[in-house]
Amino acid sequence: MDQTASINQGNPARPDSGSSGAIFASGLIKQYKNANSPALNDFSLDVQPGEFYGLLGPNGAGKTTAISILTGLFPPDSGTARIMGMVFRESENKIKQILGLVPQNIGLYDKLTARENLTFFGKICGIQGKKLAERIEQGLEFARLADHARQPVATFSTGMKRRLNLAVGLINDPQVLILDEPCVGIDAQSRNLIHEQLTAINQRGTTILYTTHYMEEAQELCSRIGIIDNGRLVEEGTPAALLQQSGRANLEELFLHLTGKELRDS
C-alpha cells in the first residue's frame, strides 16, 4: 500500500462536496442531550474506494458517534455523510445493501450456533438459497470456525466470537466495511488472523474504515490514518508521512502528542 502520501493538518479532510469518496463526511456536528460539548464538531472525512483507513482517537473523541452517523444509525445535527456517493435520507436501503458494520460490542446471538448466526444475518440482508449457503461456508472458513459451526456462540472464546463477529459483518460481501475496534480483548493468534483476512479483503477492493486503540495495528494495516479528538479530525496522512513530518519515533508518541496525556475518563 502507498504510505507515502501527504500529511494534512487542522481539519485536514474537508473535501469538496463533489468528492468521489467511498466514505465521505463533511462538517458533521452532533450534540447529545445533557452533554457539555458536541460529540462531533465539524468532523470531516474522505475515504477513497479501496482504501484501508484507520481512525484513531482517545476515549470519548467521537469515533463511535462518527461511525454511527456513517452507518446511518442516527443522523447528524448538521453536515453531510455519504457512502459511495449516496446519502442515507435518500438511499438508506441501497447503502445498507453495500455496507458492512462490525460493532465494537459483539453482535451475535449467544444461544445460536455460528452457522445459525450467519444464516440469520444473511437472510436479513436478503441473501437466499445457494448464494446464502456459499456465503455461510465462506464466513465459517474466514473465521476458521468450520469445525465449530454447530456449537452455540456462548461456548466460544473471545477470539472465536470476534472472528465470527467479523465474518457476520462480511456476510453481505460489502463494498464498504466499517469496523469499530474489532480486535479488543483477543489473543495474538486471533488478532493476526483478523489482520490477514482484513488485508486480503481490502486487496480485493473493499473499502475499510477501521477504528482502534492499538497504534501498531493501525500502522501495520492502514494505508491512511486520521486522528480524531474532541469531535474533529486533528491529523491525517499515511503512517510514514505522519511520523516523518512530526519527527516522532512511533505512532503512539505522535498520538499522545496530538491528544495529550490527560486521562479521558469522562
Next chain:
Amino acid sequence: MLKIITATAKEFLLLLRDRTGLLVLFLMPAILVIVITLVQENVMELTGQKKTQVLFLDLDQGDLGRSLQTQLKTGNLELVVWDENRKDMAEIQKAVANGDYQVGIVIPKDATYRFKEAAARLFQPGKGTENPADSMTTPLHLFIDPGIMAGLRSGVTAQLQMALTVMSQEAKITMLSKTLQEAMAGLNVPPEAAPLDSNKLPALFSQPLLTLTENPSNTRATITSYNPVQQNVPAWALFGMFFTAIPIAGSILRERNSGIWVRLMALPVSPLVLFAGKAIAYMGICLCQFVLIALIGAFLFPLIGLPAFTVSMNLPAVLLTVLFSSLAACGYGIFLGLICNSYEQASTVGATSVVAAAAIGGVMVPVYAMPHMMQRLSIISPLNWGLTAFQDLLLRGYSLSAIVGDLGRLLLFFAVCAFFSWKLAGRQQ
C-alpha cells in the same frame, strides 16, 4: 415477508434454547391457575356458595330430629350425623370451638315430645294464647365457629330458621286440622256440609301462591351459577400471556445492550420487521400457554375435585380472543424493551404493571366485587378487555359480535404500543 419469517424463526430458536425461561413461562400460569382456583373453591365454601358441613347430634331420636334432617338436606348444608350413644353436646361444642366444623346442632332429649305438646297446647282452649313464647318453645342448641365469615353465618342461620319455621307450620297445621275435625264432630256437622275439608288443610297450606323463577340473563345463555374454573382459566391464562411481556422486553434489551441491535439497524431491515418476528413467536407461546391451561382446566381439575373447564361454546371466537390478547401483550413487551434500559428495570416495571393491570382488570378479584371507583378504573386495563371477552363467550354464551369492541381495544392497544416502539427505536438508533 421472508425477513419476518426469518426473524420469527430466530426468536423461536432462541426460545427453544432457553428451556428454563420457557418452563417458567408455562409453569407460572399453570401453578397460579391451579392454586388460585383451589383457593377460590374453598372461599366459595366459606361464603356459603358450596355445601357447608354441619355436625348434627340428635339426643332425642324422635320425629323432630328426623324431620329436621330431611329439611336441612334439601338446603345447602351437608349434615354429619354423630351417634348419640357415643357423643354429647360438650363434644360438639369442642369440635366447633376447635374449628373442625363451622356449625353444630344438638336436638335435646324429649324435644319431639315438647314440640308436639307445644303444638297441641296452641289449640287447646284457654291454654295456647297466654304466653306461648316462654312456655311452649323447644330450644335446639346451635354452635357456630366465631371465625366464620358473616355471609356464611347468616346463610346457615337463615336455612336453619327456614327449616324450623316450616316444621313449626306443619305441626301447627296438623294440630289445627285435628282440632277442626274434633270441633266439627262435636257440632254434629256432617263432613259434606263442612265449609272446608279439614283433612286437606296441610295440603292447602303447603301450596305456594308465589314462586320465583330464575331466567337466563340473555336470550342465548343458559342459567349457570358462578364457577371459579370458568373464571380462573381464562383469567390466569391472560395473566400468563401478559407476563410474556417481560421476556420479550428482555430479548430486546439483550439485543440493545450487545452489538446485535446496532448491527441489525445497519442492515437493510426495518425495526418493525424485527418486532413482527418477536410478536409472532411470542404469540405462539401465548397460544400454547392458553392451550396448556385449558387442558389443565379440562382434564386435571376434575381429578382434584374441581369442576371441568369447557370451551365447547364458540371455539373460533375464543381462539380469536387469545390471539388479540397475546398481540396486545407482545406490543406491551416490545414497548417495555424500548423504554427500559436494563433487564432489571424491565422486569420490575413489567411485573408491577402486569400485576396491577391484572388486579384492576378483574383477574384476581371479580370486577363486580371491587369498590365502585376500582370498577370504573378496570376499563383501562387490557387484561379487563380480554377477560370481559372471555367471560362473554364462556359464561354468558355470547357470540363473536358481542366481543368485537373488546377485541378492537386490544388491537388498538397493540397498535399504540407498536407505534411508540417504532418511534423509540428510531430515536435510540
